[in-house]
Amino acid sequence: MFTGIVEERGEIVDRDDLDQAARLSIRGPLVTSDAARGDSIAVNGVCLTVVDVADGIFTVDVMAESLRRSSLGHLLPGSRVNLERAMPADGRFGGHVVQGHVDGVGTIILITPAEHWTVVRIDVPPELTRYIVEKGSITVDGTSLTVSAVGDHCLEVSLIPTTLADTILGLAQTGDSVNLEVDVIAKYVERLTQSGPTQSTEKSE
Template identity: 75%
Template sequence: MFTGIVEELGTIVARDDLSDSARITVAGPLVISDAGHGDSIAVNGVCLTVVDYGEGRFTVDVMAETLHRSSLGGLEPGSRVNLERAMAAGGRFGGHIVQGHVDGVGEVVSVSPSDNWTVIRIALPAALSRYVVEKGSITVDGVSLTVSAVGDDWFEISLIPTTLAETNLGIAEPGRTVNLEVDVIAKYVERLHSQATRGE
């Protein structure tokens, strides 16, 4: 489990495309400092398993399903990615419950900077719109954020300078795709409600 508090802005240093997967190497000296083989690291909000590591880098295998269902398919050497280690059992819970399981891919519609923050509007898949509410939590490329406004097929997030400086959302431009994970509690509530109304 993760919390959506990005620990490090990493860089893709290599990508090897295989027949049904890709092997990606990421520079992330902080997140790999105490990691080992088999540990989980969220890369742009996608929970991935470390298969090799050393010299401030780690390598992950990404299956075709993940490449197709997330924005990881568009990564290439030089891409900046948000990194977070799995939460330790006694760790501080700074964001919200994040599983690292992407629910869909959104697209940046607009970026509106002001003196003290920047508002980003993101178009989201219709199937996810019911889970997104104003002042609710959402994960965008692995960053735990609060929804500041919402429409039928979009939502907005308001980013402070720290988030802009320490995550790849600071370089977001219209047209860029981002990984979205909605609040898992909302999905559980919906499932329980649907079963209750059917009398299960």
């Protein structure tokens, strides 16, 4: 599990396209400082498993499903990425519950800089809008953010200078694709309200 607090901006240093998969090598001195084979690291909000690590670079295998359902398929050497290690059980919970399971890909449609923050408007896949509420949580490229406004198939987030400096959202441009993960609690609530009361399988005597 993650919290959406990006630890560092990494860089893709190599990409090897395989049959129905891709192998990415990513530079991230901080997240590799205690990483080992089998550990989980979120890359732009996608939970991936470390298969090799050496000299500040870790390697991950990305299967076709992840390439298809996220923006990872567009990454090339030189691309910058948000990185976060899995949260330790005794760690500080700074963001919100983030699974690293991308629900869809949005598109940045407007960036409006202001004196103390920048407002970013994102076009959202229609099937995700029911999970998004004003002042609720959303994960954008692995960054835990608060929804500042909700429109017709779009949302807005307000980015403070620290977020712009410490994440790749500070490099974003209109037309860029971003990975979105909605609040998992909303999905569970929907599932529970749709399924109704659980029927007991035990027979009464």
